[in-house]
Amino acid sequence: MPSERRLYVGPSLRRLRRDLGLTQADMASDMEVSPSYIALLERNHRPLSAEMLLRLAQTYKIDVASLAGEGGAEEAARLQAVLKDPMFADIDVPALETADISTNFPGIVDALLRLYTAYQEEQLALADRGAEARSTGARSTDAPDPVAESRRFLAARRNSFPSLDDAAERLAQAIGGHENIFGYLKSRHGLRVRRLPSTVMVGSVRRLDYHRKEVLLDDGLDTASQMFQLALQIAYLEMREEVDAALGGGAFATESGERLTRRALASYAAAAILMPYSAFARAAETRRYDLEALGRQFGASFEQVAHRLTTLQKPGQERVPFFFIRVDPAGNVSKRLDGAGFPFARHGGGCPLWTVHQAFRTPREIVTQWLELPDGQRFFSVARTVTAGGGAWGAPKVERAIALGCAAEHAHKLIYTQDGPGPDSATPIGVTCRLCHRTECTARSAPPIGRQILPDDIRRTSTPFGFSDN
Structure with missing residues (x-):
């Protein structure tokens, strides 16, 4: 008599149990085995027999291949x-x-x-x-700096949270597309969506009214922003456990740092609902990372698409690694994400020669640029202005510029590099003036650390500072 087939699928079994929201005791009860046996299976200390595999499939209505086929591939x-x-x-x-x-x-x-x-x-x-x-x-x-805490948390994980992507992808399938999001809120949560004037919303762009079973939106929001706010509300309603689990790996010195990070993870989940990982990653490659075309396909804004592109680093399914930055006309950085190894200035202003700071001259127009850092690294940057705020309540419109970029070796995959100059035309830039030792830069605002400034009583250089050779 042939021996029955046995499988080691501990990681897959553990992921299935967590996705179903079950404890080991719950699953053991459903499978009519002991909790300790489930624990042994999840740690791969016991094989899963074909009989147990079929029982799992029948009990939880899953595809046998999806459980038996992974074998720790994601962890690997x-x-x-x-x-x-x-x-x-x-x-x-x-x-x-x-x-x-x-x-x-x-x-x-x-x-x-x-x-x-x-x-x-x-x-x-x-x-x-x-x-x-x-x-x-x-x-x-x-x-402690709460903003720095949140940025470190995201950067250490390359702004990639596969568990949120997986949960959001399942949720997106249940919703059936962003155009069905209104009906989903009504059927799933009994919530009606109402758009109200800014004067009525009194400083809010979205508010959940539990008493009247309504989600209220500022009618000054554009369509993409409305869809994002509704997806964000769904994420808060249905993905709280997943967000908590993703947040659990961090150590925060301040409550504000934790809250900022929770908000970032909820926004990540909302974007993943509107732009599910598998479909969005395929579309990104097919459209050669054309941000405007992707925005039209997924009903998202330019900034939402740019932000989502930085998250496509799911192990085994990675796409082009991007960095992202958002600045205001004064040079203040309100968002910074790095998945491409770009050395952002952590303090002080950035380099004025980078076109992200010049995009305000040509609002809503895409500006591309090759960049070269002092150490010879080259990057390709896509920049454009975006607008937020406004409305009858009196909030001023805020114009910001965003830049999305990648290392030179990936730039050929982007539609923006098919015409125009190549990397040899790269603009020499620095991280920030205090750390840049390009002595001939006329845009310099401060001398670099460690360089001796020459006196100008006899000779004045054409650059803002003259430096000793020592």
Whole structure:
């Protein structure tokens, strides 16, 4: 008699249980086994027999192949991504070994991934403190910065949260497209959507009225913003557990830092509902990352599409890694996301030669530019202005500029590089004046750290500062 087939699917089983919102005891009760047996299965200490696999499929109405086929592939991809860090350059870990570790020791993989993420956050915190000390010429203060906390949390994870993407993708399928979002709120939550004048909304763009079972929207919002606010409301109603789980890996010194991060994760989930990962990633490649075309396809704004493109780093399904920045006319940075290794200025102004700061001269027009940093790294940037605010309540319209960029080796995949000059036309820029040692720059606003300024009693240079060779 042939032996029955046995499978090790611990990570897949654990993901299924969590997606269903079950404890190990709940699943054990449904499967008529002990909770300890479920725990052993999830840790791959016991194989899953074909009989148990079929029982799972019948009990939870799932596709057998979806459970049996993964075998820790996502964990293996995440581990392989971590092992690309330069600190591991001298360690040869073949892909087959990574897959074996992920399949047979999922707990160890989880521990390593958590430890690496914590390390990344600490490195970013040290960089922030060092940059602040250099820019002020003094020791950095111990006062925590909530915005920096939130940015470090997102940066350490490359602004990619696969668990939120997966949950949002299932939710998007249930909704059936952004055009059905009104009906979904009504049928699923009994909520009617009403658009009201800004004077009635009194400073709010969205408000959930539990008493009247309504979602109220400012009628001054454009269609894309209305859809985003409704998707955000759905995320708060249905993805709270997933957001809490994603937030649980962070260590926050301030309540404001945690709240800012929670808001960022909820917005991430809303964007993932409107632009589901698989469909959006395919469309991005097909349309060669044409932001306006993607916006029309998914009913999203230019900024929403640009932001979503920075999140396409799901292990095993990565697309072009992008960085994103949003600035106002005064140069203040209100959003910064990095998935492409761009060395943003953590304190002080950015480089005035970067066209993101010049986009205000040509509102709503896309401006492209090749960039070259002092160390020779080249990037390609797409910049454009966007507008927010306004309305009868008296809130002024705010004009901001956003830039989306990628490293030079990926730029050929973008539609914006098919015509025009190539990387050899790159504009020499710096991170910020205090850290840039391009001595011939006429746009410089401050001398770089560590350079001696020449006197000008005999000779005045054409650049704002003259520097000693020492």
